[in-house]
Amino acid sequence: LYDALAHASAHEGMRLARAPNASFPHNDVGAAEDAIRAWRGKGGGGRIWIVVESLYSMDGDKAPLDDLYALAARNDAFLLIDEAHATGVYGPGGRGLAARFEGADNVVTLHTCGKAMGVAGGLLCLPRILRDFMVNRCRPFIFATAPPPVMAACVRAALKIIEAADDRRAELMSCIDVAGAELRRLCAIEPSGSQIQPIIVGGDIRATTLASRMQAHGYDIRAIRPPTVPDGSARLRIALTLNTSKDDVVRMIAHLGAELARLEP
Ligand SMILES: Cc1ncc(COP(=O)(O)O)c(C=O)c1O
Incomplete structure (x- = not known):
């Protein structure tokens, strides 16, 4: 279930996931909940993923993250938060607008390294079990050359600069x-x-x-x-x-x- 203004990369991810998907009107948590109820009402099973950006790339507005987190908790859903435009700019030490949710067992945050960090690639902050699943089952990650170690060194240096900024x-x-x-x-x-x-x-x-x-x-x-x-x-x-x-x-x-x-x- 994705916000109607979610980035093209989220659409690519959903296509690869092959799971049925639907959008909800931008930042409308009530409509998202209605969509979940309707899906469950029709017998829809499985665990729902709610996909949002913390700061929208083309509108510059922020997601109602507390309400989305509560929605995910009420519905036993995962919340995937793309922090591409918030990383480095917002949050304690530049950790983003969703920093306070990191560590929750149903939250994944995505930090691109190509924007404020000035490098390339991305970081996921996610529960260990999901990390292991990604490492073992994520085909584009497994069947592609790994980023060179120098990228990791640059990202590490960028993270230090960002934290102190x-x-x-x-x-x-x-x-x-x-x-x-x-x-x-x-x-x-x-x-x-x-x-x-x-x-x-x-x-x-x-x-x-x-x-x-x-x-x-x-x-x-x-x-x-x-x-x-x-x-x-x-x-x-x-x-x-x-x-x-x-x-x-x-x-x-x-x-x-x-x-x-x-x-x-
Ligand atoms: C919201 C959002 N997510 C993800 C990306 C992808 O970032 P990258 O090109 O660094 O992989 C972008 C890039 O424009 C973006 O705006």
């Missing part, structure tokens, strides 16, 4: 706050509250036009179109990092406000 996380949160205030003031856009900020403009051409106008101002901002996002929700995706100053971000949002105002309907 509270000051950088605070700086990023402050940039997110500044950007949020400016987005409200100059673009009448409600901020996502995270480092990922979509500017949803609807049609594909509106999105590509706006992106190329922002690029002409010197900003590396891209348009995201269907099928990466649902039809009719083409957007710019702004990712705030510490590679730019707050002044740059404020200037960028001023340009964005002006360009949104002159964007054809």
Whole structure:
């Protein structure tokens, strides 16, 4: 059972798992519970996996993790939480938004190493029995060359840097706050509250036009179109990092406000 906005990689995983699957509307825990009841009502057996992201990659909003965890507990389900965009950025020592659930026997968290960690590959935090199952039964993992040891060394070094980076996380949160205030003031856009900020403009051409106008101002901002996002929700995706100053971000949002105002309907 997966959130309707779950990443393409979750869909690939479900395809490989060959288990029946269904989506629930984005972040709607009540609808997820209804879907579980309906499945059980029809005689559906087995253990259910609930698949979500802690921070959604194209919308920048967060999952209601406490409610999802309670839902999983009530229904004897596993909860798989993709922390790709939260790892390094949120949580104690950058351990992600779901750090408090790690160690539970029905929770798996997935930390990609290619985003904040700047390396490649991924880490799973999961109960030992599931780890052993993966090592023994996960075909793409078994029948492929293992990542080279140097990758593990780089990931280990990145984890140490991330753990000690509270000051950088605070700086990023402050940039997110500044950007949020400016987005409200100059673009009448409600901020996502995270480092990922979509500017949803609807049609594909509106999105590509706006992106190329922002690029002409010197900003590396891209348009995201269907099928990466649902039809009719083409957007710019702004990712705030510490590679730019707050002044740059404020200037960028001023340009964005002006360009949104002159964007054809
Ligand atoms: C939410 C989410 N999960 C997983 C991935 C896959 O990460 P990687 O390409 O590092 O394996 C991505 C990458 O875009 C992502 O956004």
